[in-house]
Amino acid sequence: MNPNKKSFIFHIDFDSYFVSAVRTIKPYLKNKPVAIARSSYKSLAVSVSYELKAKGAKAGMTRGDILKIEPNTIFVSEDFSLYTNLSRKIFAYLQEKISHKILIASVDECYLDVNHLVNDEQKALNLAKYTQRKILEVFDIPITIGISTTKW
Incomplete structure (x- = not known):
C-alpha cells in the first residue's frame, strides 16, 4: 500500500429524500411546498421540501406548525x-x-x-x-x- x-x-x-421520491411519481408537486406527514394536525413531518425549508420549516415539526409557516403546504402520506x-x-x-x-x-x-x-x-x-x-x-x-x- x-x-x-x-x-x-x-x-x-x-x-429531502421522501419528498423527492414522491415527486418522481407525482411530478405536479415539483416547486411546491410539500411535507410528508400523517393526516393528524399534531403529526410530525418526516420530510419537507426545499420550498418549505426556505421559509423555516423542518422535518420533525407538526403539521400545524408547518401550516402556520406556509398555509398552502401540500401534505402527502408516507410511502x-x-x-x-x-x-x-x-x-x-x-x-x-x-x-x-x-x-x-x-x-x-x-x-x-x-x-x-x-x-x-x-x-x-x-x-x-x-x-x-x-x-x-x-x-x-x-x-x-x-x-x-x-x-x-
Whole structure:
C-alpha cells in the first residue's frame, strides 16, 4: 500500500429524500411546498421540501406548525415501499455504474469507495459532479456528495 496515495470516499445523501421520491411519481408537486406527514394536525413531518425549508420549516415539526409557516403546504402520506424500492434502484445503479464498493448506511445514504477510479482531488470532484448529474437524470433525485478520505 502506498502511504502517499490519497484515499477518496464519497458520502452520498439523497436530498429531502421522501419528498423527492414522491415527486418522481407525482411530478405536479415539483416547486411546491410539500411535507410528508400523517393526516393528524399534531403529526410530525418526516420530510419537507426545499420550498418549505426556505421559509423555516423542518422535518420533525407538526403539521400545524408547518401550516402556520406556509398555509398552502401540500401534505402527502408516507410511502415506505416507494422510498425503499427507489433507493434500492439508486444503490444498484451506483454500484453498477460508479463503484462496486458501496456501503449502504440508510434508505437515503451510502458510502462509495472510489479509490480505484480517482487519484486526486479534482478527479474526485469531477466524478462526484458526474454522479450527481446521472442520478438526477436517471432517477430525478437530487443528491449531495461529501468527499473525504474516510467514512468518519
